[in-house]
Amino acid sequence: xxxxxxxxxxxxxxxFRHHAGWERAxxxxxxxxxxxxxxxxxxxxxxxxxxxxxxxxxxxxxxVLEKGxxxxxxxGRNTTIIRxxxxxxxxxxxxxxxxxxxxxxxxxxxxxxxxxxxxxMMLAQTEHELRGYQRTAExxxxxxxxxxxxxxxxxxxxxxxxxxxxPRYPVLGAxxxxxxxxxxxxxxxxxxxxxxxxxxIDVIQNCAVxxxxxxxxxxxxxETTKGFIGCAKLAIVVAGHSGQLAEMAGFRLPVESVALxxxxxxxxxxxxxxxxxxxxxxxxMSQSDKGEMVIGGxxxxxxxxxxxGSFLHIEETVRALVETFPMISRLRMLRQWGGIVDMTGDRSxxxxxxxxxxxxxxxxxxxxxxxxxxxxxxxxxxMVARGAPGPLAAEFGLERFREGRFIDESVAAxxxx
Ligand SMILES: Cc1cc2nc3c(=O)[nH]c(=O)nc-3n(C[C@H](O)[C@H](O)[C@H](O)COP(=O)(O)OP(=O)(O)OC[C@H]3O[C@@H](n4cnc5c(N)ncnc54)[C@H](O)[C@@H]3O)c2cc1C
Numbered sequence: 001x002x003x004x005x006x007x008x009x010x011x012x013x014x015x016f017r018h019h020a021g022w023e024r025a026x027x028x029x030x031x032x033x034x035x036x037x038x039x040x041x042x043x044x045x046x047x048x049x050x051x052x053x054x055x056x057x058x059x060x061x062x063x064v065l066e067k068g069x070x071x072x073x074x075x076g077r078n079t080t081i082i083r084x085x086x087x088x089x090x091x092x093x094x095x096x097x098x099x100x101x102x103x104x105x106x107x108x109x110x111x112x113x114x115x116x117x118x119x120x121m122m123l124a125q126t127e128h129e130l131r132g133y134q135r136t137a138e139x140x141x142x143x144x145x146x147x148x149x150x151x152x153x154x155x156x157x158x159x160x161x162x163x164x165x166x167p168r169y170p171v172l173g174a175x176x177x178x179x180x181x182x183x184x185x186x187x188x189x190x191x192x193x194x195x196x197x198x199x200x201i202d203v204i205q206n207c208a209v210x211x212x213x214x215x216x217x218x219x220x221x222x223e224t225t226k227g228f229i230g231c232a233k234l235a236i237v238v239a240g241h242s243g244q245l246a247e248m249a250g251f252r253l254p255v256e257s258v259a260l261x262x263x264x265x266x267x268x269x270x271x272x273x274x275x276x277x278x279x280x281x282x283x284x285m286s287q288s289d290k291g292e293m294v295i296g297g298x299x300x301x302x303x304x305x306x307x308x309g310s311f312l313h314i315e316e317t318v319r320a321l322v323e324t325f326p327m328i329s330r331l332r333m334l335r336q337w338g339g340i341v342d343m344t345g346d347r348s349x350x351x352x353x354x355x356x357x358x359x360x361x362x363x364x365x366x367x368x369x370x371x372x373x374x375x376x377x378x379x380x381x382x383m384v385a386r387g388a389p390g391p392l393a394a395e396f397g398l399e400r401f402r403e404g405r406f407i408d409e410s411v412a413a414x415x416x417x
Pocket of ligand 1: 082367
């Protein structure tokens with residue numbers, strides 16, 4: 001049954017009914033014996049894949065299987081930065097497609113995802129970094145992506161709390177993307193889930209995939225904690241757990257899983273209305289609508305699946321940011337967490353068919369895939385529907401690692417998110 005639309009009228013109506021009339025945002029179905037497509041992973045990328053399969057490609061006999069709760073992986077753990085200022089053409093194309101879709105996603109999903117195009121600046125604090133960003137700005141101009149290099153005075157104007165004079169690394173300039181910004185991460189997952197459910201797609205939580213079954217070299221279904229479920233096609237979209245799912249499907253991935261951490265401060269009055277990334281000192285910061293300073297740091301230096309924060313990273317990240325934003329030295333930190341990210345060698349994603357027939361994979365977004373969710377979901381849905389990658393996904397195939405055809409995004413995504 002179609003969901004009632006969220007609207008100002010609905011809000012007023014419910015205000016008079018003690019908010020007793022709201023429906024569940026998505027159904028809670030039991031799995032059917034068989035689907036045309038199963039998507040493993042109820043994060044943003046998996047849910048967006050299922051949504052565009054139904055909405056754009058007309059395939060609605062689809063299930064999304066999530067081992068925990070929707071958005072409980074990296075989608076609900078990231079620092080929500082959205083930008084498309086990447087260097088290489090295939091990256092710029094998919095991240096810009098995603099950024100463009102984010103602009104109208106609240107209307108598309110009838111869910112306020114709080115997209116806030118407040119502007120993102122990536123500080124250049126060494127000559128090397130300055131040259132790297134100048135190169136990216138030139139590439140972006142050729143790609144039709146609106147970015148520009150700005151000087152230290154403009155940086156200070158846009159973000160008065162920055163210390164542009166050092167002490168270790170003075171701000172020499174920044175790569176500025178005015179239409180970049182942030183969005184509410186779990187609303188993105190919830191909005192896609194609601195949209196899926198509305199189209200008759202089954203979104204099934206607490207359902208872990210434990211094995212992949214195949215017949216004659218093609219996928220035939222998955223074993224889950226809720227029993228066997230058959231399928232004609234399988235899309236694996238599980239970020240940091242991609243290696244585990246690939247092993248179940250009988251192939252290996254050039255991906256490492258590491259914990260990436262973030263933290264937030266106590267809420268303070270508005271003091272910063274842009275997003276700033278300081279990649280030389282290795283930290284970045286924005287202010288949430290609640291007033292908390294949202295602070296992101298680095299990834300663990302060793303592979304692991306811990307999905308939690310550590311004292312080492314608090315110290316390292318806060319120390320780095322105090323140099324750039326001295327005022328945060330007086331803030332108390334509220335909470336810290338980690339997510340398991342999937343890192344490829346060239347810091348670009350994998351959207352690809354796999355050696356198992358009918359099985360596709362979307363992974364490798366590493367520290368920066370939140371921004372890509374709508375574009376990645378769209379491109380993956382197209383690949384699954386047609387059986388082969390379309391133009392947006394074509395360059396991101398698994399074969400590039402064998403052929404040495406890397407899409408090097410170490411400047412855009414090696415540290416930055
Ligand atoms: C601290 C941190 C900060 C970040 N900051 C940013 C940022 O500012 N901007 C940005 O663009 N990106 C950022 N990222 C990266 C971004 O969060 C991820 O790239 C993105 O969310 C990946 O989404 P996903 O849907 O692929 O994965 P996830 O959201 O992790 O979803 C995968 C899902 O698969 C499920 N799953 C795993 N195994 C199984 C199984 N066997 N059966 C069923 N389900 C399974 C998991 O439970 C999980 O819910 C950050 C990440 C972290 C951790």
